[in-house]
Amino acid sequence: MEDCLFCKIIAGEIPSSKVYEDDDILAFRDIEPQAPVHAVIIPKTHIASANEITAENSGLIAGIFEKIPVIARELGVADSGYRIVNNCGADAGQTVKHIHFHLLGGTTGGKLY
Ligand code: 5GP
Ligand code: ZN
DSSP: TTTTTHHHHTTSOOOOEEEESSSEEEEESSOOOOOSSEEEEESSSSSSSSSOTTTHHHHHHHHHHHHHHHHHHHHTTTTTTTEEOOOOGGGGGGOOOOOEEEEEEEEOOOOOO
16 A cells, blocks of 8 residues: 555565564554553554454454464563554544554553543
8 A cells, every 4th residue: 555654664665663473464663652562563454444344354353363462472561461452533543544453561550441
């Protein structure tokens, strides 16, 4: 997808600090971390937002959730705890229009909701 920042990261055109990669998924450290541990997990297929999840591509999203425990363990927060956050659309503050899940760990202080 032209002009998509995360597609450029997948293609290696923009460097990133990778924490996990396989044929379908890439996870890398957020450039502006909002928690002591902050990774962004993306499918390698361009899906613009949660609004674009369909029966055809939902397996990619399921695949991300299957790998979240692996990534959390790699980042050292599997046992201490973490949040998975998806921002969809303007009101939620989505800035990159390639679906992604924030993995946020290393914080304490309870729930956000
Ligand atoms: P959103 O605001 O769309 O939920 O999340 C986009 C995230 O991508 C933000 O947390 C932002 O800091 C991160 N980000 C934006 N540009 C880059 C970049 O070039 N490299 C990395 N690693 N993260 C980025
Ligand atoms: Zn993209």
